[in-house]
Amino acid sequence: MKPFDIVIVGGGGAGLYAAMEAMKTNPSLNIAVLSKVYPNRSHTSAAQGGANAALANKAKDDTVELHIFDTIKGSDYLADQDAVDILCSEAPKIIRELDNIGTPWSRLDDNTIAQRPFGGAGRPRCCYCADKTGHTILQTLYEQCLKKGVFFFNEYFVLNLSVNDSRMKGLVAMNIKTGKIEAFPARTVVFATGGYAKMYWNRSSNAAGNTGDGQAIAYRAGIPLKDMEFVQFHPTGLRKSGLLVTEGARGEGGYLVNMDGERFMSRYAPEKMELGPRDLVARSIETEILQGRGFDSPAGKYVHLDLTHLGADLIKSRLPQIREMSMYFEGVDPIEEPIPVRPTAHYSMGGIDTDNDGRTVMDGVYAAGECACVSVHGANRLGGNSLLDILVFGRIAGRTAAEEARKFEPAPITADEISQTEAMLRSYMRPSGHFERYGTLREELGQTLGMNVGIFREASKIRKGVQDLKDLQERFTHVRVFDTGDVYNTNLLQVLELKNMLDLAETVAEGALAREESRGSHTRTDFPQRDDGKWHKHTLATLEGGSVKLGEKPVTMGRYELQERTY
Amino acid sequence: MTGATELHTEEKREITLRVHRFNPQVDSKPYFDDYTIQVEKGITVLRSLNYIKEHVDASVSFRAFCQAGICGSCGMRINGISKLACTTQVWDELSKCKEPGVIKIEPLRNMPLIKDLIVDMDPLVDKMKHYSNWIVSSMPEPEMGQKEFLVSEEEFQKYEKATDCILCASCVSECTILRAHKEYVSPAVLLKSYRMNVDSRDAIHDTRLGELVKDHGVWDCTHCYRCQETCVKHIPIMEAIHGIREDAIEVRGAKDTSGAKHAEAFMEDIEKKGKLVEATLPIRTNGMAWTLQNLLPMAMKMIMKRRTPPPPLLVKPIKGIKKFREMFREMTEHVKAEQKSHKK
Numbered sequence: 053m054k055p056f057d058i059v060i061v062g063g064g065g066a067g068l069y070a071a072m073e074a075m076k077t078n079p080s081l082n083i084a085v086l087s088k089v090y091p092n093r094s095h096t097s098a099a100q101g102g103a104n105a106a107l108a109n110k111a112k113d114d115t116v117e118l119h120i121f122d123t124i125k126g127s128d129y130l131a132d133q134d135a136v137d138i139l140c141s142e143a144p145k146i147i148r149e150l151d152n153i154g155t156p157w158s159r160l161d162d163n164t165i166a167q168r169p170f171g172g173a174g175r176p177r178c179c180y181c182a183d184k185t186g187h188t189i190l191q192t193l194y195e196q197c198l199k200k201g202v203f204f205f206n207e208y209f210v211l212n213l214s215v216n217d218s219r220m221k222g223l224v225a226m227n228i229k230t231g232k233i234e235a236f237p238a239r240t241v242v243f244a245t246g247g248y249a250k251m252y253w254n255r256s257s258n259a260a261g262n263t264g265d266g267q268a269i270a271y272r273a274g275i276p277l278k279d280m281e282f283v284q285f286h287p288t289g290l291r292k293s294g295l296l297v298t299e300g301a302r303g304e305g306g307y308l309v310n311m312d313g314e315r316f317m318s319r320y321a322p323e324k325m326e327l328g329p330r331d332l333v334a335r336s337i338e339t340e341i342l343q344g345r346g347f348d349s350p351a352g353k354y355v356h357l358d359l360t361h362l363g364a365d366l367i368k369s370r371l372p373q374i375r376e377m378s379m380y381f382e383g384v385d386p387i388e389e390p391i392p393v394r395p396t397a398h399y400s401m402g403g404i405d406t407d408n409d410g411r412t413v414m415d416g417v418y419a420a421g422e423c424a425c426v427s428v429h430g431a432n433r434l435g436g437n438s439l440l441d442i443l444v445f446g447r448i449a450g451r452t453a454a455e456e457a458r459k460f461e462p463a464p465i466t467a468d469e470i471s472q473t474e475a476m477l478r479s480y481m482r483p484s485g486h487f488e489r490y491g492t493l494r495e496e497l498g499q500t501l502g503m504n505v506g507i508f509r510e511a512s513k514i515r516k517g518v519q520d521l522k523d524l525q526e527r528f529t530h531v532r533v534f535d536t537g538d539v540y541n542t543n544l545l546q547v548l549e550l551k552n553m554l555d556l557a558e559t560v561a562e563g564a565l566a567r568e569e570s571r572g573s574h575t576r577t578d579f580p581q582r583d584d585g586k587w588h589k590h591t592l593a594t595l596e597g598g599s600v601k602l603g604e605k606p607v608t609m610g611r612y613e614l615q616e617r618t619y
Numbered sequence: 620m621t622g623a624t625e626l627h628t629e630e631k632r633e634i635t636l637r638v639h640r641f642n643p644q645v646d647s648k649p650y651f652d653d654y655t656i657q658v659e660k661g662i663t664v665l666r667s668l669n670y671i672k673e674h675v676d677a678s679v680s681f682r683a684f685c686q687a688g689i690c691g692s693c694g695m696r697i698n699g700i701s702k703l704a705c706t707t708q709v710w711d712e713l714s715k716c717k718e719p720g721v722i723k724i725e726p727l728r729n730m731p732l733i734k735d736l737i738v739d740m741d742p743l744v745d746k747m748k749h750y751s752n753w754i755v756s757s758m759p760e761p762e763m764g765q766k767e768f769l770v771s772e773e774e775f776q777k778y779e780k781a782t783d784c785i786l787c788a789s790c791v792s793e794c795t796i797l798r799a800h801k802e803y804v805s806p807a808v809l810l811k812s813y814r815m816n817v818d819s820r821d822a823i824h825d826t827r828l829g830e831l832v833k834d835h836g837v838w839d840c841t842h843c844y845r846c847q848e849t850c851v852k853h854i855p856i857m858e859a860i861h862g863i864r865e866d867a868i869e870v871r872g873a874k875d876t877s878g879a880k881h882a883e884a885f886m887e888d889i890e891k892k893g894k895l896v897e898a899t900l901p902i903r904t905n906g907m908a909w910t911l912q913n914l915l916p917m918a919m920k921m922i923m924k925r926r927t928p929p930p931p932l933l934v935k936p937i938k939g940i941k942k943f944r945e946m947f948r949e950m951t952e953h954v955k956a957e958q959k960s961h962k963k
């Protein structure tokens with residue numbers, strides 16, 4: 053294959069914006085987007101709430117400056133302040149641009165783009181399209197890419213970066229429909245593969261494919277990952293699937309109730325009760341469960357989100373989606389019965405370490421979106437800032453790659469590399485020595501992470517987690533792919549995704565063990581305070597000699613001094 | 620309120636999933652495999668399939684991603700109806716089984732089969748491209764990002780529902796015309812085209828419409844309503860189809876060369892529903908006289924060709940309807956007489 057100038061891995065919001073911008077920056081470039089699912093299936097579609105931008109349509113006194121402050125404070129001062137500046141300054145422009153190309157934003161009475169309040173923001177600045185914001189943004193971007201004739205390789209699974217003496221040569225990927233391993237020689241590669249929160253498996257709100265493939269591929273190629281220990285939990289996920297029950301349910305007056313029939317939030321947040329901040333509510337539910345006041349079921353322990361007292365009319369008129377969800381996914385009608393819920397892993401703050409232009413430490417390799425860590429979210433992401441992140445930094449990474457592509461000479465990917473990869477994949481299918489089922493390993497991965505590297509962390513538990521991960525890695529060498537066919541082998545894909553999650557889980561656990569403080573989403577019961585003296589810095593995880601090596605990187609300050617984070 | 624003494628046992632049942640299998644590398648034709656498993660109440664069809672894949676037969680292949688009814692990956696036919704596996708409760712399907720306790724799982728129709736429950740989505744994407752299913756912004760490029768369009772709530776409401784579409788292709792799978800004509804535009808693409816055409820920010824309304832009225836376009840729809848009845852997001856797809864037709868007549872009017880198509884649509888209405896659906900008819904915009912002059916003769920020719928006398932006609936009284944009914948009756952008699960003479 054002729055070398056590409058740019059290959060973008062991922063067709064979510066970040067990848068599509070990168071593609072559009074790269075084409076605009078230099079129309080003569082030869083650009084491809086590879087995605088393991090059709091781009092419109094990407095997880096960006098799941099975002100309901102909206103995207104933040106200080107348009108000041110709703111609150112006339114909103115400013116970019118206020119948005120910056122909210123973001124830095126929300127990050128528990130771990131975000132890089134120059135990056136946050138870019139994020140918030142670009143926000144109004146990019147939201148308008150989306151309007152200009154067809155995103156169906158909801159509207160205010162004066163026909164401008166609608167905005168609503170969102171957690172952690174001092175002004176109502178979250179732009180939305182009903183409860184399907186991510187879906188409509190993704191549709192718009194996909195439509196525009198089709199219009200521009202972006203070259204899509206849909207249902208291609210990227211396996212690894214081809215690197216020779218730290219010189220990136222391109223990618224090796226599998227055509228899922230045929231099973232064929234193909235080389236994609238490229239001058240530049242942009243990773244936009246989304247988050248890794250699915251490693252918590254049934255305790256995650258993420259799509260099945262949010263397995264951190266891009267991060268794992270970069271990590272194995274020697275590129276550092278930043279702040280991997282920061283994983284955001286949402287308080288109310290459905291028990292069986294981890295799918296999200298949005299704040300709306302509590303906003304309308306839903307109760308959180310434990311096994312004793314007690315509205316336990318009275319003990320944690322007597323004033324705000326169920327409407328306390330996300331992380332506090334999540335910790336409270338987790339505490340109830342850990343102290344034995346949760347319900348038990350084959351699918352795990354949980355508490356009740358009780359809406360029954362709100363009455364059928366209110367539930368039907370104000371919370372139809374939530375009712376539909378619990379009926380579809382739990383078989384429970386909230387008019388008649390409480391919804392079984394527990395906290396669920398929702399967003400990964402950590403990711404591939406990049407600079408403000410999307411560059412990684414490796415020449416020609418860029419990253420953007422949830423798979424990257426610039427860092428604009430620091431220790432805790434604000435709702436509505438992630439869609440913004442993927443748009444703003446997707447665009448920037450696309451532009452940088454387009455500007456720099458011609459700096460790098462292409463190099464061939466050898467037939468040897470391809471056949472080695474083929475042999476590696478085939479080896480999983482050999483019966484001898486291969487007997488482990490990926491489903492079992494994946495289940496155990498989710499469990500140990502949830503128990504030992506979940507909401508509450510402490511040294512002894514994390515160490516247990518680290519040990520479990522080592523055992524799982526060992527057992528993974530015996531994993532068996534039972535489907536030996538070439539065409540659309542989802543069994544093989546799931547095994548490859550499991551390997552990616554296992555590798556990344558180690559960086560999450562090691563980061564969590566090292567960071568002896570509590571900051572943002574990272575709560576150490578043995579170190580309950582934020583420790584700015586020792587830990588006001590990023591962690592960097594690199595792969596050395598088969599295990600995680602931790603380094604560090606300073607936080608860029610500039611605008612706001614460290615303060616205590618209180619709400 | 621649930622007390623501490625509640626027993627947390629859950630209802631369990633044994634069910635069978637009868638799954639369509641086909642691996643192009645080894646099978647010359649598709650077959651079915653039965654998987655009998657224990658499931659608890661509250662489990663979806665997708666979770667049952669996942670269970671089978673993980674514990675019984677790893678080679679069963681299907682698509683799924685979000686597991687939350689938003690990505691559109693897991694469209695398949697469950698007990699004969701196209702829908703999402705991830706939002707379908709096993710318990711709800713049990714009452715719909717032909718054979719008690721056996722849920723039949725098949726791939727979507729009207730798209731090329733790849734393996735087991737997986738079909739090729741590329742033809743649908745190609746159609747989206749063919750019908751320009753995107754906005755060409757009326758904002759000049761240099762001004763982009765600097766100001767927003769003002770859009771009224773009224774306009775927003777015109778396409779709000781249509782933007783719910785997750786391209787799951789369930790409607791495509793159920794479309795009656797597509798079974799016969801693979802080139803047919805498809806309901807989802809009509810819906811998307813409509814959504815673009817009513818958006819005031821768009822600049823290529825007429826070009827898109829020009830494409831939609833050509834062969835395999837909007838006039839080929841038989842008005843069977845299957846797409847709308849199937850839509851997993853409950854989108855009123857027929858409103859979009861009517862909308863495009865009305866728009867076509869309004870903008871392109873009688874000078875349109877696709878007059879024959881109008882007549883076809885008109886006949887289809889009569890044959891399928893025994894009535895005229897006003898929105899599809901040019902009566903309102905072009906008047907009864909025009910319709911009688913232009914459409915009825917053409918429709919008559921078609922009836923002669925097919926030799927199926929249409930059912931009696933129901934129409935809301937409109938000016939000129941008496942004359943219309945008369946001619947229609949005459950025409951029907953004529954066809955019947957023709958048929959009789961043929962039988963002899």
Ligand SMILES: Cc1cc2nc3c(=O)[nH]c(=O)nc-3n(C[C@H](O)[C@H](O)[C@H](O)COP(=O)(O)OP(=O)(O)OC[C@H]3O[C@@H](n4cnc5c(N)ncnc54)[C@H](O)[C@@H]3O)c2cc1C
Nearest residue numbers: 062063064065066088096101102210245246421422438439
């Ligand atoms: C339930 C939910 C609700 C949310 N709500 C909000 C909200 O209201 N506001 C907000 O700002 N954020 C929200 N978020 C977060 C936000 O949606 C995500 O962070 C964001 O959409 C990620 O976009 P992305 O482009 O980085 O990745 P994704 O959209 O996840 O796309 C990743 C892409 O990479 C591809 N890919 C991955 N691995 C490979 C591989 N190996 N080979 C080839 N391709 C690959 C995939 O096919 C996909 O196209 C929410 C998240 C969840 C889970």
Ligand code: SF4
Nearest residue numbers: 794840841843844846
């Ligand atoms: S109404 Fe038209 S588009 Fe819908 S299923 Fe019937 S023929 Fe197809």
Ligand code: SF4
Nearest residue numbers: 784785787788790850
């Ligand atoms: S119109 Fe409905 S059924 Fe058809 S693809 Fe869209 S969501 Fe699916």
Ligand code: FES
Nearest residue numbers: 684686691693705
């Ligand atoms: S898996 Fe996404 S819609 Fe069913």
